[in-house]
Amino acid sequence: xxxxxxxxxxxxxxxxxxxxxxxxxxxxxxxxxxxxxxxxxxxxxxxxxxxxxxxxxxxxxxxxxxxxxxxxxxxxxxxxxxxxxxxxxxxxxxxxxxxxxxxxxxxxxxxxxxxxxxxxxxxxxxxxxxxxxxxxxxxxxxxxxxxxxxxxxxxxxxxxxxxxxxxxxxxxxxxxxxxxxxxxxxxxxxxxxxxxxxxxxxxxxxxxxxxxxxxxxxxxxxxxxxxxxxxxxxxxxxxxxxxxxxxxxxxxxxxxxxxxxxxxxxxxxxxxxxxxxxxxxxxxxxxxxxxxxxxxxxxxxxxxxxxxxxxxxxxxxxxxxxxxxxxxxxxxxx
Amino acid sequence: xxxxxxxxxxxxxxxxxxxxxxxxxxxxxxxxxxxxxxxxxxxxxxxxxxxxxxxxxxxxxxxxxxxxxxxxxxxxxxxxxxxxxxxxxxxxxxxxxxxxxxxxxxxxxxxxxxxxxxxxxxxxxxxxxxxxxxxxxxxxxxxxxxxxxxxxxxxxxxxxxxxxxxxxxxxxxxxxxxxxxxxxxxxxxxxxxxxxxxxxxxxxxxxxxxxxxxxxxxxxxxxxxxxxxxxxxxxxxxxxxxxxxxxxxxxxxxxxxxxxxxxxxxxxxxxxxxxxxxxxxxxxxxxxxxxxxxxxxxxxxxx
Numbered sequence: 001x002x003x004x005x006x007x008x009x010x011x012x013x014x015x016x017x018x019x020x021x022x023x024x025x026x027x028x029x030x031x032x033x034x035x036x037x038x039x040x041x042x043x044x045x046x047x048x049x050x051x052x053x054x055x056x057x058x059x060x061x062x063x064x065x066x067x068x069x070x071x072x073x074x075x076x077x078x079x080x081x082x083x084x085x086x087x088x089x090x091x092x093x094x095x096x097x098x099x100x101x102x103x104x105x106x107x108x109x110x111x112x113x114x115x116x117x118x119x120x121x122x123x124x125x126x127x128x129x130x131x132x133x134x135x136x137x138x139x140x141x142x143x144x145x146x147x148x149x150x151x152x153x154x155x156x157x158x159x160x161x162x163x164x165x166x167x168x169x170x171x172x173x174x175x176x177x178x179x180x181x182x183x184x185x186x187x188x189x190x191x192x193x194x195x196x197x198x199x200x201x202x203x204x205x206x207x208x209x210x211x212x213x214x215x216x217x218x219x220x221x222x223x224x225x226x227x228x229x230x231x232x233x234x235x236x237x238x239x240x241x242x243x244x245x246x247x248x249x250x251x252x253x254x255x256x257x258x259x260x261x262x263x264x265x266x267x268x269x270x271x272x273x274x275x276x277x278x279x280x281x282x283x284x285x286x287x288x289x290x291x292x293x294x295x296x297x298x299x300x301x302x303x304x305x306x307x308x309x310x311x312x313x314x315x316x317x318x319x320x321x322x323x324x325x326x327x328x329x330x331x332x333x334x
Numbered sequence: 335x336x337x338x339x340x341x342x343x344x345x346x347x348x349x350x351x352x353x354x355x356x357x358x359x360x361x362x363x364x365x366x367x368x369x370x371x372x373x374x375x376x377x378x379x380x381x382x383x384x385x386x387x388x389x390x391x392x393x394x395x396x397x398x399x400x401x402x403x404x405x406x407x408x409x410x411x412x413x414x415x416x417x418x419x420x421x422x423x424x425x426x427x428x429x430x431x432x433x434x435x436x437x438x439x440x441x442x443x444x445x446x447x448x449x450x451x452x453x454x455x456x457x458x459x460x461x462x463x464x465x466x467x468x469x470x471x472x473x474x475x476x477x478x479x480x481x482x483x484x485x486x487x488x489x490x491x492x493x494x495x496x497x498x499x500x501x502x503x504x505x506x507x508x509x510x511x512x513x514x515x516x517x518x519x520x521x522x523x524x525x526x527x528x529x530x531x532x533x534x535x536x537x538x539x540x541x542x543x544x545x546x547x548x549x550x551x552x553x554x555x556x557x558x559x560x561x562x563x564x565x566x567x568x569x570x571x572x573x574x575x576x577x578x579x580x581x582x583x584x585x586x587x588x589x590x591x592x593x594x595x596x597x598x599x600x601x602x603x604x605x606x607x608x609x610x611x612x613x614x615x616x617x618x619x620x621x622x623x624x625x626x627x628x629x630x631x632x633x634x635x636x637x
Contacts, residue, residue, distance in 0.1 A: 006469075032461075033461040033462065038451075039454060039459075040451070043471075047474065050505075050507055053484070053489075055484040061484060066488075124363070129376075133373050133376060138373060144377045147381040147384055147385055148381055148384050154616050155565075155568060155611065155615055159391075161391070161590060162391035163387055163603065164624040170404045172390060265476070268569070268571040285479060292480075292483060292484050303480065303483075303484050304485065310481065318473075318476065
């Protein structure tokens with residue numbers, strides 16, 4: 001009766017025998033798997049109640065014109081009924097190609113893509129570089145490692161404030177630049193520099209995770225592979241290209257995917273660095289938050305619609321990414 | 335500007351690094367002094383970049399005046415712990431500590447308890463709907479906060495759970511539970527399958543195998559899942575800022591913001607609070623960080 005045995009033999013439970021009728025299958029399935037279902041029941045319930053129900057409700061909200069003026073609310077002892085009405089797909093249409101759609105959605109969309117690509121790129125390459133350095137026999141390696149992990153160890157909401165002090169108009173960074181007779185940009189006011197500093201701070205926060213994961217990956221590469229390739233006359237670059245990089249494949253594909261998702265959804269850095277002061281440096285997530293909670297009246301419907309669009313973008317991206325990975329792996333296997 | 339040196343240098347160094355892979359016998363003497371010096375140089379610069387913002391925050395927290403961050407030179411001569419004393423005595427620091435701990439521990443406990451059985455089920459058993467469940471677990475982890483925050487706000491205000499610890503714990507569980515299940519699956523996968531079989535042969539039910547054999551073995555994994563939920567819940571900003579309204583119920587992430595958004599910016603107090611928060615959390619983090627990474631990448635590779 002153990003379904004689990006399938007795993008041990010490596011065989012998958014499939015339709016090896018002719019399929020019995022539906023009722024029979026349900027009954028069989030229940031008998032065979034009831035404890036599996038019992039075990040996943042708590043999570044299924046939690047996901048259903050805490051994720052799927054709000055998701056469905058949010059989806060419904062996006063089809064209405066709900067905002068904080070017409071939602072149900074309580075003022076003192078008076079309860080006011082919700083008066084928002086169904087507007088169909090108007091919100092999406094308005095976001096995607098309504099008037100000023102470029103300023104509201106597309107400019108933020110482009111910036112979000114740039115932000116994600118640049119941040120993850122920097123995270124990955126700096127992380128890889130540091131991991132390679134740390135993977136050598138080196139005096140003080142552990143100490144370096146401990147220091148380099150620091151930005152990850154301190155909670156983001158703390159470090160971002162540290163950066164805010166440093167980036168302030170007369171903060172240490174500008175003082176230092178001034179002392180070196182370099183231009184002193186308005187880090188937290190000018191749009192370009194806002195974006196620049198957002199990327200800088202986020203890079204600072206995100207590199208340690210990549211570094212530690214890639215270091216783990218590097219250490220799991222079998223040393224004899226390097227020896228063998230050296231015997232075959234591979235030079236340093238070839239060893240890196242044909243031993244190190246393939247050896248890092250699984251780790252790096254995972255951390256890059258995680259990195260992309262996290263960066264795309266990165267809320268704390270931008271929200272805490274700028275608050276409400278930087279409409280042009282907001283990525284889609286923080287922009288959606290501003291629509292829903294950072295302004296009066298709060299535009300719940302549009303904010304929820306942004307949320308759904310964001311989720312859609314991520315899901316499409318992830319499925320393509322995984323498909324691409326699978327295809328690459330098959331090519332390697334052939 | 336010290337901050338941009340590491341980004342430009344590190345990728346360049348990547349090429350030279352493989353010339354000196356770890357090796358025991360043969361070419362040890364051959365790694366040139368220059369390469370070794372360069373490695374140390376880059377690592378030192380990177381360490382300084384990593385260390386500086388935090389060290390700066392600590393330094394600023396010692397300055398007694400709220401504008402001292404603009405004149406760091408003056409702090410040196412009048413360094414004091416007054417800020418810390420003030421924060422501990424005259425602000426809501428302990429209220430915030432209490433809320434942060436209630437919310438984070440609540441999330442941790444519920445997250446791990448609820449997720450453990452599921453992690454086991456998806457690690458060991460194949461049942462109809464398995465793939466769909468894994469997909470749901472994966473997708474929930476990439477929910478941007480923007481998706482759930484509006485409906486959650488509406489639902490919680492209907493249930494009168496706004497400005498309530500329990501409401502916030504529930505919200506955090508929506509991310510912590512799927513995440514823990516995913517992570518624990520990765521951990522259970524590393525426990526040899528033979529142990530289950532031995533248990534079954536000796537007459538344990540599937541639940542018995544889980545509770546008596548696997549769960550005790552999985553303690554490190556459970557700990558990692560717990561730590562991670564704790565750290566994420568502790569550092570979460572968006573939901574806490576929106577759902578907690580009274581300033582005695584703020585978590586630290588919200589409380590810190592209140593130093594600046596009030597009528598005047600008390601940056602010295604803010605820095606002191608930030609340091610007080612950062613020390614225990616970072617210490618905690620250092621204790622568990624090695625396990626965190628293995629857990630994260632192990633869970634993510636296979637669907």
